[in-house]
Amino acid sequence: MPAESAFTILFDGRPIPAEDGRSVAETLLENGVHTFRRTRNGEPRGPFCNMGICFECRMVIDGHPNSRSCMTPVRPGMRVETQHDSNIEAPDEDR
Amino acid sequence: MDTADAVVIGGGVIGTAAAYYLSETGRKVTLIERNGIAAGTSSRCEGFILVNDKMPGYDARLGRLSQSLFPGLSEEIGFDIEWSPQGSLLLIESEEEMAVAEDFCGRLAAEGLAVQMLDRRRIHEIEPHLAEDIVGGMETATDGAVNPMALAQGLARAAQQRGAAIRTGAAVRDIRLTSPGKVDRIITDGPDILTPTVVNAAGIGAPEIGRMVGVEIPITPRQGQILVTERTFGLTRRKVMEFGYLMTKFEKEGYRRRVTPEMEANGVAFVLEPTGAGNFLIGSSRRFAGFDTATDPTVIRAIGERAVRFYPALARARLIRTYAGLRPYTPDHFPIISPTPVDGFFVAAGHEGNGITLSLITGKLTTQMIAGESPDIDLKPLRLDRFDSEIAHAR
Numbered sequence: 001m002p003a004e005s006a007f008t009i010l011f012d013g014r015p016i017p018a019e020d021g022r023s024v025a026e027t028l029l030e031n032g033v034h035t036f037r038r039t040r041n042g043e044p045r046g047p048f049c050n051m052g053i054c055f056e057c058r059m060v061i062d063g064h065p066n067s068r069s070c071m072t073p074v075r076p077g078m079r080v081e082t083q084h085d086s087n088i089e090a091p092d093e094d095r
Numbered sequence: 096m097d098t099a100d101a102v103v104i105g106g107g108v109i110g111t112a113a114a115y116y117l118s119e120t121g122r123k124v125t126l127i128e129r130n131g132i133a134a135g136t137s138s139r140c141e142g143f144i145l146v147n148d149k150m151p152g153y154d155a156r157l158g159r160l161s162q163s164l165f166p167g168l169s170e171e172i173g174f175d176i177e178w179s180p181q182g183s184l185l186l187i188e189s190e191e192e193m194a195v196a197e198d199f200c201g202r203l204a205a206e207g208l209a210v211q212m213l214d215r216r217r218i219h220e221i222e223p224h225l226a227e228d229i230v231g232g233m234e235t236a237t238d239g240a241v242n243p244m245a246l247a248q249g250l251a252r253a254a255q256q257r258g259a260a261i262r263t264g265a266a267v268r269d270i271r272l273t274s275p276g277k278v279d280r281i282i283t284d285g286p287d288i289l290t291p292t293v294v295n296a297a298g299i300g301a302p303e304i305g306r307m308v309g310v311e312i313p314i315t316p317r318q319g320q321i322l323v324t325e326r327t328f329g330l331t332r333r334k335v336m337e338f339g340y341l342m343t344k345f346e347k348e349g350y351r352r353r354v355t356p357e358m359e360a361n362g363v364a365f366v367l368e369p370t371g372a373g374n375f376l377i378g379s380s381r382r383f384a385g386f387d388t389a390t391d392p393t394v395i396r397a398i399g400e401r402a403v404r405f406y407p408a409l410a411r412a413r414l415i416r417t418y419a420g421l422r423p424y425t426p427d428h429f430p431i432i433s434p435t436p437v438d439g440f441f442v443a444a445g446h447e448g449n450g451i452t453l454s455l456i457t458g459k460l461t462t463q464m465i466a467g468e469s470p471d472i473d474l475k476p477l478r479l480d481r482f483d484s485e486i487a488h489a490r
Contacts, residue, residue, distance in 0.1 A: 065327060066325055085373070088373075090224070091408070094328075094407075
C-alpha cells in the first residue's frame with residue numbers, strides 16, 4: 001500500500017484505515033464490519049449484491065442517509081455511520 | 096347457476112364498501128371483480144381521507160360523514176387499514192392566495208369542520224422543511240390517510256365473514272333483464288348469477304357495465320401520475336397539498352399560478368402523502384388520456400419540480416417508482432349514487448379523486464338506497480338523471 005494513498009475514514013466515530021480507489025463497503029468488510037444498517041425491526045443488514053442494485057448496504061455517508069456504500073468510493077476524512085431505518089435523519093444541509 | 100340478493104360489480108374501495116354494508120343487512124351478496132381486489136384505480140392512487148379539498152356545502156358534509164367512519168374501522172373489521180390521523184395542510188404561496196384561502200377556510204368552519212388558518216411564523220414552526228417563502232396554510236385536524244389496498248382487502252374479507260361471496264378474476268359478460276326492464280341475471284365467464292339487484296361499482300368501467308342494460312353513465316377516465324420515494328427521513332407526518340390543488344381540481348377559471356407550461360398543461364399540483372412504511376407519495380397530475388396507465392417523463396419531471404418548490408429537501412430523496420391511475424371523472428365532480436330506469440340496477444361510481452375518502456359513506460348510502468331506508472344525507476345531488484340533458488345533448 002503506497003503511503004500517499006492510505007488514509008482513514010470514520011465509521012460510527014471510530015477511525016478505520018482506508019485506501020484510495022476502494023468502496024466504503026469494501027473498506028468496512030476488510031475491517032470486519034458486517035452490520036451496515038438496521039431495519040425498522042432492528043435486524044442487521046449488510047452488502048448483498050455489492051454492485052448497486054439491491055440497496056441492502058445503505059448507510060449514512062457524510063450526513064446523507066440512504067447512500068449505497070458499495071457504490072461510494074472512500075475519501076480522506078469521510079464520515080460513515082450505521083443507518084437505523086427506524087430513525088433516519090435529514091441530510092445535514094436540510095436540518 | 097348461483098343466486099344472490101344483490102350483486103356488486105367491482106372490487107375497488109367502492110364495491111367492497113358496498114358489499115360490506117349490504118352484507119350487514121343480512122342480504123346474500125356476491126361481489127364480482129374481473130381482476131383482483133383493489134387491482135384498478137384503488138391501487139393507483141393516494142390514500143387521503145380529506146375534507147380540506149371539498150367545496151363548502153354538500154360536498155364538505157358528504158366528505159365529513161364518510162371521514163367520521165374511518166377512525167374505528169380497523170377494529171370494526173379486524174383488519175389494519177393503516178389509518179393515520181395526523182391532519183392535513185394546504186400550503187399558500189402568496190398574499191393573494193391567502194385572501195382566497197381565508198374565505199374558503201371561513202366557509203368550511205361554518206360547516207363545523209375542524210379547520211384553521213396558520214400564519215407564516217406558525218407554519219414554519221410546525222413544518223421546518225418547508226420552502227422559506229410559503230406565507231401560510233390551512234390546517235384540518237380530522238384529515239388523515241389509509242392504505243387503500245388494505246382498505247379494500249379488509250372490507251372484502253369482512254363482507255366475506257358476513258356471508259358474502261367474493262369472486263375475483265371473473266368478468267361480467269352481460270346482464271339480462273326480464274320484460275319489462277328489471278334485473279334478472281348476470282352472465283359471467285363462470286356460473287351465471289340469478290339476482291334482483293345489481294350495484295354497478297365498476298369505476299372507470301361503469302359505462303361499459305351500464306351499456307349492458309342500456310343505461311348511459313357519463314364517467315371518463317382522468318389520469319393521474321404519482322411518484323414514490325424511498326423510505327427516508329421524516330420530512331413531514333402531515334398530508335400536504337398546495338392550495339392551488341383545489342383550484343386545479345375544481346377547474347377554476349381565471350385562477351393562475353406561477354407554474355411552467357408543462358405543469359399547466361398536465362394539471363400538475365403538489366400533493367404529498369407520508370405512508371405508514373416511511374416512503375412518500377408525491378402527486379399530482381390531471382389529464383384525459385383514455386385508458387392509458389403509462390407514466391410520462393414530462394409529467395413526472397413536472398410533478399417532481401413542483402414538489403421541490405414546496406419542500407426543497409425532497410430533491411435529495413430518491414424515487415423508487417412511478418405509476419399512473421385513472422380517476423372516474425363525472426362532468427360535475429360529484430359521484431353517482433343512484434337508481435336507474437332499470438328496476439334493480441343501481442350505480443355507485445364516478446368519485447374522481449375522492450373515492451377513497453367517500454368509499455365508506457358510498458357503501459352505506461348504497462345500502463340505504465337499496466333497502467329503502469332514509470339515507471344519511473340527501474341523495475338528490477348524486478342522482479344519475481341530473482345528467483339527462485347532457486347525455487341527450489351528446490347523442
